[in-house]
Amino acid sequence: MRHLAAHHYPNLVRRWQRVAPKAGLILREFAESGNHPLYSLASVPARHECPSVYLSAGIHGDEAAAPEALITWVEKNARWLRKFRALIFPCLNPWGLVNNSRLDIRGRDLNRCFNNPRVPQIRAHLKILGRAQFDLALMLHEDYDAKGLYIYEVAQKLPHWGEELLAAALPGMMPDTRKSIDGRRNRSGLVRRKITPDLMPDWPEAFVLHFSHATRTFTIETPSEFAMDERVAAHEAILSVALGKCLAAFSPASANRFPFPGGGD
Ligand SMILES: [Zn+2]
Secondary structure, eight states, X not given: OOOOXXXXXXXXXXXXXXXXXXXXXXXXXXXXXXXXXXXXXXXXXXXXXXXXXXXXXXXXTTOTHHHHHHHHHHHHSTTGGGGSXXXXXXXXXXXXXXHTXXXXXXXXXXXXXXXXXXXXXXXXXXXXXXXXXXXXXXXXXXXXXXXXXXXXXXXXXXXXXXXXXXXXXXXXXXXXXXXXXXXXXXXXXXXXXXXXXXSOSSOOHHHHIIIIIBSEEEEEEEETTSOHHHXXXXXXXXXXXXXXXXXXXXXXXXXXXXXXXXXXX
């Protein structure tokens, strides 16, 4: 599959509208950003005897393989996704996607605003999250400095899954082997460190998921200078393995029971 329209937001929305019923998802507009509607999708009716997953992409608009990979993967796995309770944010910065910009229309890095409820779309996003609990949260990103694939992993539970997630993308995408990434130690494509609320003054999305909502939180970073098809394929492979592991590890006794805003509850 060629990914030729990855910056075309209306096309992306049409694809989500088409796939949502097949995947048992309800699409809702929850805010707007730069004159574009923002959408979430939630499993409905909410099923409690399933693992719960949070998936998001496109908070940085110049990382086009991320929203493209998420919709492509859901199109291929729509029926299988019914085995999960899913909350999906398919593109969190549509103005950025259309304009190939990391920032939003007001020059904000939205992935540094998650402790700033004065930003309207962040406030709306946090409201949807509510008290939701997820077995797994995956945030899809790209990095133009990257020399390969790398993953930030923060988990409240062992064993770590990061190695298997990296391996899933082989041989199509090698891990980034730089010694450090953004000043943090990189171990063959894995960046793990303890996250505390005072680590950064301006929180990324992953902080909120880790602190309040998710047992396992991964930020997936593909190298945006590589070929689009390779980057999309790497994200897709990781989604498949991560959700597969989530399903295999799930037991109904440990199901997260919570009101699922945007879903059927
Ligand atoms: Zn990013």
